Amino acid sequence: MSDLTPTDSAPVQQPRRGLVLDRDGTIIVHVPYLCDPAGVVLLPGVREALLAAKSAGVDLFVHSNQSGVGRGMFDLAAVDACNRRMIELLDMGEQPFVRICVASEAPKDPAVYRKPEPRFAQELLRDFGYAPHNLAYIGDRGSDLETAARAGIGGIGVATGLDDLPAELAELGLDKTFPVFASLSEAVEHFLKTPL
Numbered sequence: 483m484s485d486l487t488p489t490d491s492a493p494v495q496q497p498r499r500g501l502v503l504d505r506d507g508t509i510i511v512h513v514p515y516l517c518d519p520a521g522v523v524l525l526p527g528v529r530e531a532l533l534a535a536k537s538a539g540v541d542l543f544v545h546s547n548q549s550g551v552g553r554g555m556f557d558l559a560a561v562d563a564c565n566r567r568m569i570e571l572l573d574m575g576e577q578p579f580v581r582i583c584v585a586s587e588a589p590k591d592p593a594v595y596r597k598p599e600p601r602f603a604q605e606l607l608r609d610f611g612y613a614p615h616n617l618a619y620i621g622d623r624g625s626d627l628e629t630a631a632r633a634g635i636g637g638i639g640v641a642t643g644l645d646d647l648p649a650e651l652a653e654l655g656l657d658k659t660f661p662v663f664a665s666l667s668e669a670v671e672h673f674l675k676t677p678l
């Protein structure tokens with residue numbers, strides 16, 4: 483009688499991973515209160531970095547604070563037009579991002595999705611079932627990484643924006659928690675090599 487016990491050769495299911503990217507100063511050049519698609523410029527190496535993440539099976543999201551809407555400076559349609567232009571320049575297909583969250587509140591308004599509110603991250607954890615260490619924010623501001631800290635997930639800084647991110651993180655007490663890299667490529671590479 484042969485023993486037909488199953489072998490252990492069944493494919494191992496890779497844990498699902500996701501990256502939540504800030505937009506201004508992380509994917510595109512930070513132009514304060516940008517509302518004209520003609521002003522959208524990709525930061526260097528961003529397309530290659532996002533393609534590397536995508537080909538490694540990472541789900542990509544965008545979470546962007548756009549208080550210019552809440553302040554009455556422009557409307558959501560202007561934000562959408564800039565997002566569409568960004569996607570066009572990325573040239574990664576119609577919809578490289580699984581979800582895009584635009585937080586339109588002004589700072590004085592009750593925060594719903596405005597970073598550092600962790601609501602969007604919590605929704606992603608709930609809806610996609612990521613383990614907390616398999617979901618991370620990448621951003622150029624303290625508020626991006628404060629969002630990650632409040633959601634209990636990963637965070638990676640990029641020094642590609644207008645602010646002094648290391649100083650902001652030190653002020654928030656998060657400088658020992660999250661690394662800061664000089665480019666999105668290095669940040670994505672760090673995420674991809676972090677043990678699952």
Ligand SMILES: [Mg+2]
Pocket residue numbers: 504505506507508512621622623643
């Ligand atoms: Mg930013």
